[in-house]
Amino acid sequence: MKVKNIVIAGLGGQGVLKASDILADAAFRAGFDVKKSELHGMSQRGGSVSSDVRYGECVLSPMVPPGEADVLVVLEPTQVEINRPTLRADGILIGPDAIAPDALKNKKSLNVALLGAISTVLDIPDEHWMAAMHANLAEKLHALNEQAFEIGRDAARARS
Amino acid sequence: MTGERLLLSGDDAVALAALHAGVRLGTGYPGTPSTEILETFDQLGGHAQWSPNEKVALEVGLGSAFAGARTIVTMKHVGLNVAADPLFTAAYTDLVGGLIVVSADDPGMASSQNEQDNRHYARAAALPMLEPTDSQQAYDFTWLGFEISERWKIPVILRLTTRVCHAKTVVRPRPALQTPPEPGFRRDVPARVMIPAYAKPAHLRLRQKLAEITAWNETEGPHQLTAGDARLGIVATGIAAVHAREAAPEASQLTVGLTYPLPLERIRAFAEGVERLVVIEEGDPVLVESLRAAGIPAEGKPEMYRFGELNVARVRRILASDTSPEAVPPKGKPPELCQGCSHRGVFETLRDLNCIVSGDIGCYTLGVLPPFSAMDTCVCMGASIGVGLGMRHVLPEEQARRVVSVIGDSTFVHSGITGLAEMVYNPPPTGHVVLILDNGTTAMTGQQEHPGTGRLLDHSPTGKISFEALAESMGVQNVHVVDSQKIETLRELVIDLLARNETSLVVTRQPCVLAAPKIRFYEKANAEQRATETCAADVVD
Numbered sequence: 001m002k003v004k005n006i007v008i009a010g011l012g013g014q015g016v017l018k019a020s021d022i023l024a025d026a027a028f029r030a031g032f033d034v035k036k037s038e039l040h041g042m043s044q045r046g047g048s049v050s051s052d053v054r055y056g057e058c059v060l061s062p063m064v065p066p067g068e069a070d071v072l073v074v075l076e077p078t079q080v081e082i083n084r085p086t087l088r089a090d091g092i093l094i095g096p097d098a099i100a101p102d103a104l105k106n107k108k109s110l111n112v113a114l115l116g117a118i119s120t121v122l123d124i125p126d127e128h129w130m131a132a133m134h135a136n137l138a139e140k141l142h143a144l145n146e147q148a149f150e151i152g153r154d155a156a157r158a159r160s
Numbered sequence: 161m162t163g164e165r166l167l168l169s170g171d172d173a174v175a176l177a178a179l180h181a182g183v184r185l186g187t188g189y190p191g192t193p194s195t196e197i198l199e200t201f202d203q204l205g206g207h208a209q210w211s212p213n214e215k216v217a218l219e220v221g222l223g224s225a226f227a228g229a230r231t232i233v234t235m236k237h238v239g240l241n242v243a244a245d246p247l248f249t250a251a252y253t254d255l256v257g258g259l260i261v262v263s264a265d266d267p268g269m270a271s272s273q274n275e276q277d278n279r280h281y282a283r284a285a286a287l288p289m290l291e292p293t294d295s296q297q298a299y300d301f302t303w304l305g306f307e308i309s310e311r312w313k314i315p316v317i318l319r320l321t322t323r324v325c326h327a328k329t330v331v332r333p334r335p336a337l338q339t340p341p342e343p344g345f346r347r348d349v350p351a352r353v354m355i356p357a358y359a360k361p362a363h364l365r366l367r368q369k370l371a372e373i374t375a376w377n378e379t380e381g382p383h384q385l386t387a388g389d390a391r392l393g394i395v396a397t398g399i400a401a402v403h404a405r406e407a408a409p410e411a412s413q414l415t416v417g418l419t420y421p422l423p424l425e426r427i428r429a430f431a432e433g434v435e436r437l438v439v440i441e442e443g444d445p446v447l448v449e450s451l452r453a454a455g456i457p458a459e460g461k462p463e464m465y466r467f468g469e470l471n472v473a474r475v476r477r478i479l480a481s482d483t484s485p486e487a488v489p490p491k492g493k494p495p496e497l498c499q500g501c502s503h504r505g506v507f508e509t510l511r512d513l514n515c516i517v518s519g520d521i522g523c524y525t526l527g528v529l530p531p532f533s534a535m536d537t538c539v540c541m542g543a544s545i546g547v548g549l550g551m552r553h554v555l556p557e558e559q560a561r562r563v564v565s566v567i568g569d570s571t572f573v574h575s576g577i578t579g580l581a582e583m584v585y586n587p588p589p590t591g592h593v594v595l596i597l598d599n600g601t602t603a604m605t606g607q608q609e610h611p612g613t614g615r616l617l618d619h620s621p622t623g624k625i626s627f628e629a630l631a632e633s634m635g636v637q638n639v640h641v642v643d644s645q646k647i648e649t650l651r652e653l654v655i656d657l658l659a660r661n662e663t664s665l666v667v668t669r670q671p672c673v674l675a676a677p678k679i680r681f682y683e684k685a686n687a688e689q690r691a692t693e694t695c696a697a698d699v700v701d
């Protein structure tokens with residue numbers, strides 16, 4: 001199987017790294033070889049952040065080469081253009097507008113809602129998404145995020 | 161935690177291996193990308209401690225290894241500069257417990273002031289160096305590092321880089337060591353007291369150890385050979401090795417794991433079997449120059465690839481000898497001081513007073529950017545005080561009088577105290593003003609404790625250094641503490657102190673807004689703990 005390349009981008013504090021942790025964990029639980037990489041450090045001070053997740057039978061470099069992302073997820077409108085070069089010519093871009101502005105009870109769960117949206121184009125079974133979400137989020141956030149995930153998934157299905 | 165398959169960062173893999181290999185003490189000083197190693201080691205139940213700086217961390221680690229315990233010491237690349245003094249002579253000693261020194265380098269400077277390549281240290285200090293390519297190897301090489309360290313009684317450097325530290329990859333751990341060696345003191349003066357009479361034979365011993373490690377590395381070293389097309393042979397190390405495998409899957413590749421001392425004969429044999437030999441390494445041309453010095457004809461990378469991280473695309477360009485200009489990636493949004501950050505008011509004040517600001521490293525370095533633009537120098541941790549004093553000594557009086565040194569609380573403990581001694585001992589004619597921006601945490605690297613917070617790595621209570629009492633006892637003439645939120649008070653105080661020909665220290669105090677809720681939580685928990693202990697004591701009395 002060809003390696004799947006996903007890049008998640010946004011600003012510090014939006015939960016980019018949390019989202020990529022969940023995605024990587026879900027792929028890992030589904031039995032794939034997985035590598036996930038990003039630059040930490042200054043992200044907590046509100047700067048641009050992006051995280052690469054790659055999975056498949058055998059992943060070598062942990063970084064998605066420029067122009068080779070199959071899916072680019074962006075949490076912040078201003079970050080779309082600066083991340084676009086990472087996307088393959090026929091890659092899928094999922095921006096923050098994939099979710100209707102008032103569909104989410106809590107705006108903080110946009111990261112998980114967008115995971116719901118990309119779950120429709122990735123070959124990771126639902127049970128692994130749920131398990132990964134539970135493992136990476138505090139218990140009191142489970143219900144809210146499960147809901148956000150479904151909202152994102154339904155929105156993506158309605159569009160396609 | 162054994163028998164499973166885990167998804168771990170390189171840092172977490174090192175921490176897990178340290179636990180499994182029976183490490184009794186982990187010491188270090190925070191620094192991206194190494195910080196998580198000790199934090200995870202603590203969370204897994206290991207004994208981990210933050211030291212005031214890397215030099216002390218290594219000295220504590222060395223004592224622990226002399227006493228027979230497996231020990232790990234962690235730091236970022238520039239931390240090894242601070243720890244270099246003990247490192248170079250520790251190499252001469254004979255250890256009992258295994259000692260691994262983790263150097264986490266930051267090619268590309270994601271979060272550092274330089275991109276020095278610490279592979280030079282292995283050669284300079286004559287210490288074995290292991291370079292993993294992913295988390296599995298980070299795990300395996302930690303185990304191996306202890307074996308090498310104990311077999312040859314020598315410290316081993318585990319060199320990680322940002323992508324190895326922070327990338328999560330799959331790890332299959334092995335069973336934990338059931339009976340780690342018990343510490344105990346055994347006197348061995350010639351092996352541990354480095355006066356010339358003992359150090360001279362010790363240096364000969366060190367070279368003998370390296371010769372033996374080389375021989376072992378040639379036959380049993382942790383290297384990976386990928387058979388492939390004989391037209392292109394790649395020799396690679398670290399993260400660059402996986403980029404190379406992806407960029408040229410058809411090539412033959414030798415990935416070297418123990419990169420100092422090198423298995424040169426093994427590499428020579430590999431070289432003889434391929435038509436074109438290219439070395440793929442991040443940073444300085446360390447490996448390629450070693451091969452050439454040994455008479456192995458190898459191609460290196462064009463100079464432009466010395467700078468920044470490598471990736472698959474750049475390795476493809478190196479293999480194609482492509483030196484055309486690279487596409488510049490679009491600039492992202494730079495970080496900035498958080499809203500409500502206690503550093504903001506201080507830099508607004510210094511900007512408005514037109515100060516010449518000798519700065520230092522931490523979140524507060526962001527004071528250099530607009531809207532503050534209030535920092536004029538930043539070199540290494542602790543430099544603010546010395547650099548400020550140097551300027552004061554030689555600048556014309558009108559300018560000298562405007563010089564202020566600004567240093568964070570963690571940075572002050574790390575390497576600012578000796579700067580203060582310098583100020584008291586060699587005061588410039590105009591005096592000097594030092595500001596400690598005390599936000600109660602090491603914010604920059606993710607809010608670690610330090611000796612000025614009164615809490616340990618795991619946030620439980622311990623002794624606390626008072627900066628103001630310290631400065632007074634050292635003989636600083638004016639010592640003040642102000643609330644960083646009280647901008648007017650701070651402004652008037654700084655104006656007053658700048659006008660005097662005296663030495664002054666101002667501690668501006670207000671917790672980091674991101675850390676404040678956690679600090680309140682730890683303090684409450686610690687107070688409750690103390691209360692129950694007092695009650696228990698009352699009952700016994």
Ligand SMILES: Cc1ncc(C[n+]2csc(CCOP(=O)(O)OP(=O)(O)O)c2C)c(N)n1
Nearest residue numbers: 191239521522523568569570571602603604
């Ligand atoms: C020798 C060395 N060790 C570690 C680091 C990483 N580092 C940079 S600044 C800093 C400490 C920052 O803490 P503090 O001085 O309290 O400032 P704050 O970030 O809280 O504002 C650390 C650990 C470094 N740059 N150099």
Ligand code: SF4
Nearest residue numbers: 498501523603672673
């Ligand atoms: S993390 Fe703390 S010290 Fe750093 S910018 Fe934010 S508030 Fe300021």
